[in-house]
Amino acid sequence: MGAFSRLGNDLYSGRRSIDFVGRRWVWYAVSALIMALASFGLLRDGLNMGIEFTGxxxxxxxxxxxxxxxxxxxxxxxxxxxxxxxxxxxxxxxxxxxxxxxxxxxxxxxxxxxxxxxxxxxxxxxxxxxxxxxxxGPSWGKEVAERSLLGLAVFLVLVTLFIWAYFREWKMSVAALVALAHDVLITIGIYALSGFEVSPATVTGVLTILGFSLYDTVVVFDKVRENTHQLKKSRLSYAEAANLAVNQTLVRSINTSIVALIPVAAILYVGVVQLGSGSLKDLALALFVGMAVGAYSSIFIATPLLVQLKSGEKDLDHDERRAAARRREAGADLYSSVRGADSSATPPPDPRQVRADGTVATKPKTAPPRQAEAVNKGRVVPKPHGPVKPSPSAGRVQPTRQPRSKRGKK
CATH class of the missing domain: 3.30.70.3400 (Alpha-Beta Plaits)
Structure with a gap:
């Protein structure tokens, strides 16, 4: 745990960094592969709808x-x-x-x-x-399905309004909704592959994992906003500041996910192995898959997608160029100091000054000649620019100033 804590401190301070934003196409490819497998299972097997929906x-x-x-x-x-x-x-x-x-x-x-x-x-x-x-009856099951879809639609609308009102950034809402759709598709696909029956508990689990995924995404976005608030005063671009935010919240996201997944895994084990049936295992499977995928999407999908959506903005493009220029200046200063250190190093001795015994013949160091000093002044006499010539005003009567009481009197 000590090494893990040190890793968290290094990630938070920026001494170590994982390039989540720069490698976003790798994460997109991994997510696309998982979603393709989930979609294949969903289209091939379909959902095993319980009698609560079909009657x-x-x-x-x-x-x-x-x-x-x-x-x-x-x-x-x-x-x-x-x-x-x-x-x-x-x-x-x-x-x-x-x-x-x-x-x-x-x-x-x-x-x-x-x-x-x-x-x-x-x-x-x-x-x-x-x-x-x-x-x-089938009519009651149809009503349950309609109410479940209505609850999901209301949830998504409220999520969009909340993120827009909190961050005042519609692109954050889009990125969060894409991450939510990513989580729902993978969860439903894995649920179809497992063959578990879809019950009202399954719907409850899906809505719960949407809230968990949104919570984790909002925490990361809040750190992104904090890091990019004074972007013009820092040497970071928007992508670098967002990537730093993901690194700073990485350990927290991992700890939160592990703490949440351990009891859910225990419930899933009891529901599948001990009980064998019932709504408990349906709820636990949806929660376990959804929480794991939600933690993944908040780190690897939501923030990289946000950076990609904002990459075309003029202000951010200007900040990117300014950050690149500052990095070049910092690199130039570093190299100039290295060159200065090299130039001030002691040069190798001249071979012509090396004696037979291997010692170097050097001239004795003598102090420079002292200049004449001004008498009783303690200063060095400056060198004259030329001979002193008589002034044209020499011999003239110089005006004197008399008090007002004697002016005009002889």
Whole structure:
């Protein structure tokens, strides 16, 4: 931790620096590759929408702990699919903790529901008192989806207005929204690849990670504004000051992300391994992926994109040229001092002055001749510019000044 703290101090003071802004095309390429993989998974597999959005029936059967296993769930899935009911041909059967199994199907009628209940009881050996049925209509699921999209749209609008009002810079809003879209696309794509079911908890997780990503981005942008406030008085260009801001907040972003990801990872492990199903794992997966991607986008995407959007401004172009000129002047002064030190160094001795024993014959140093001094004055007499000539005014009567009381009297 001591080395990590020293690294943070060096990054904050500028003694060490990572070129995030200058290598932005590398980060863009990495993000493009990740988004391409996420989009491929999203287009190939699609989202596994839960019955809360599509409507359907859910059967929860309580079984002993030795039967609440994945083997029983797989056997029950095969038995439900073999009933010949179209709505149950692609059912979702998962364990729920150590004492229950969930069976989710598309909407079924009463006869089909009775047949499914009979099959579930036959496979699991449970009684009718151990099974509960929940039906969700498609209209309610559609309403949940519409409200989720409305909440996302309101969130994005409020984010845009907040960033514009706080920073008074619309380009910062654009960069932050691009980073948010980057986080959402990657999170949804990885969610599709995992095959997890999309539930209302998933929507809650996505909205939460948008807030986390925005928080980290605003912190970095605030440091960018602080570093570029007095840009004309510094030797840095806008890109250099922004890159310094990312380096100064890098350790903080890493620490914040690690502290947030550790408990979320624990929740994800419990939801997947221990419980096996439920909204807990859906929420944890969205939070874990979103927080990790949000920390990445605030460092590698948002600030480099902001610098690229502002690169065409005339004032910043002038500041860039001025900073480059100052760096050239500083380099010229450095080299001139080096040359001055070299020129003042002792020159090598003349070979003609080297004696046979290897010593150098030098002339004895004598003091320069002293100039004549003025008597009783302590000063050096200046050299005369020429012979002293008599003044033309010599012999003239010089006027005298008399007091006013004697003027005009003889």
């Amino acid at each position: 359907g029936a859910e059967y929860r059967v309580t079984v002993p702990a030795e039967k609440a296993t994945q083997e029983t769930a797989d056997e029950l899935r095969s038995a439900v699919a073999s009933t010949g009911i179209d709505s149950a041909s692609d059912s979702q059967v998962t364990t729920s903790g150590d004492e229950a199994i969930l069976v989710q199907t598309q909407p079924v009628n009463d006869d089909e529901s009775a047949e499914l209940v009979s099959t579930i009881l036959e496979v699991t050996g449970a009684t009718e008192a151990d099974i509960s049925q929940t039906e969700i």
